[in-house]
Amino acid sequence: METDTGQTTQPAAGQPVEPPAQPLANDSPSISAKAKAILEGGIQEFLSHGYAATSMDKVAKAAKVSKATVYSHFQDKEGLFNALIQRLVAGRFRSIFQDSDLPAMQDDPRAILTGLANRILDTGIEDPRFLSFMRVIIGESGRFPQLAKAFVTHIEQTSFRQLCRYFTSSTQLKLKDPEATARIFVGSLVHFVIVQEILHGREVLPMERDRLVNTLVNLVIQE
Amino acid sequence: METDTGQTTQPAAGQPVEPPAQPLANDSPSISAKAKAILEGGIQEFLSHGYAATSMDKVAKAAKVSKATVYSHFQDKEGLFNALIQRLVAGRFRSIFQDSDLPAMQDDPRAILTGLANRILDTGIEDPRFLSFMRVIIGESGRFPQLAKAFVTHIEQTSFRQLCRYFTSSTQLKLKDPEATARIFVGSLVHFVIVQEILHGREVLPMERDRLVNTLVNLVIQE
C-alpha cells in the first residue's frame, strides 16, 4: 500500500545494509552483484512506469531474482526507490551537463555558447533514460521532495555553476548578472527539451532546435 | 490494475456518456450535479497523488458518491482521468497564461515585458493547483501522451502565440526571430517555476525572481 506519509524518515534510508563504505567513490563500492542487479532492474521499471505503477514483482523479475531477495537488500519499496534515484543523481546522470574540458577563453564566444547549448540539448534529447529520469523526478516530486532537491542540487546546479564560471571569467562577455543569465540560458534549453520530448510537443508544436540555439546565443552575446 | 497498455483506445473516451452536446462551450454544458462532483473529487485526488496512486474509492469518497455511481458516469479509471484532464486543459487552466487585455503598443517595452513575465510567474507560482497540474501532466506524459499534447497545444502554445503577437507588432522591438525569442522568454520562466516550486529548488538553490525577470527583459530589449 502507498503509505502516503511523505516519507518522513527518508534520510539515509535506502542504501544496502552494508556499512556506508567510502563516501561514494567511482561506481559505488562494495555492492554485491545481486544488489546491483536489483538496482538495475529497479531503474528499468521505475523509470518506465513511475513509483506507484511499479510493482516489486516486476522489479524482481527484471533483476532476475526472487522478491524475497529484493527485500533482503532493501527495506521496502520506498527504500529501494530512494537508493536507486540517489544513485542516479550522484552517479550516471550527475555529469550529464558537465563539460569534460572547459572551453578555451580565447575562443569565439559564439562558438563556445553554441557548443554548450548543443551539448545540453544532445544529452537531454538523445538519452531516453535521462528523459524518463526527469519525468519521474518531476512526477514524484510531491511524494519524494528530498529526491527532487537532490536532483536540483546535483544536476541543475552543476550546469548553472559551470556556465556561470564561463560567464564571469570571459573577457569578452560583460554580463550584468551572470548567475541569472545562466539560469535563463539553461532554463530555456531544458524547457525546450521538456516540451518537445517529454510532452511530445515535437508532434504538435514543432520548432527547429538551431533556431532556438542561435537566438539564445545572440541574446546573450549582444547584451 | 494498471493495464500498462498505454491507453491505445484513448480518443474520445472519457466524457460522460450523455450525447456530445455542444462542442465545448462555457463551463461544460449539460453535466449533472453528480458528474460535476465526481470530476471535482477526481481533480482533487488525481492532482494530489497522480494517476496510479489514486484509487477510485478515494475519488468516490471525495465526491461523496458511491463507487458504482462513479462507474455509471465514466467508463473506467482511465476514462475519468482523461475527461478530467481534458476539462482542465480546455477550461480553467486554459487562460492561465492568457492576457485579458493586450498591452498598449505605445507603452515602454520594458514595462510591458516585465508585466508579462510577472503575470506568468504569478499565475504559475501562486496557484498550487496549477503546480500540481503541471506535475501530473509531466509525470503521466508517458502513459497519457495525448493529454501531454493537449496541454502543449492549449496552454504552452497560447502563451507563445500571444507573446509572438506582441513581438511582431511592436514597433520598438526588432527581433530577428520572434517565435524563437518567445520560446526562450516563456521557457526560462516556466523552467524557473518548475525548479523553484515543483522541485523545491527554492530551498536549496534560491534566486530572487526579480533578478531573473530583469535580466530576461534586458536580454530581449537590447537585442
Added chain:
DNA sequence: GTCTATAGGCGGATAGAC
C-alpha cells in the same frame, strides 16, 4: 543469502436491489 509459498489487504470493476 536465496528461494517458494503465502498471508493479508486494497485495487478496479460489477451484480443486483431499490
Added chain:
DNA sequence: GTCTATCCGCCTATAGAC
C-alpha cells in the same frame, strides 16, 4: 440513477525451508 455488497486479482511484505 444510485446505492450496498461482493468478486477476484494483484499488491506489499514476510515466514520458513534450504
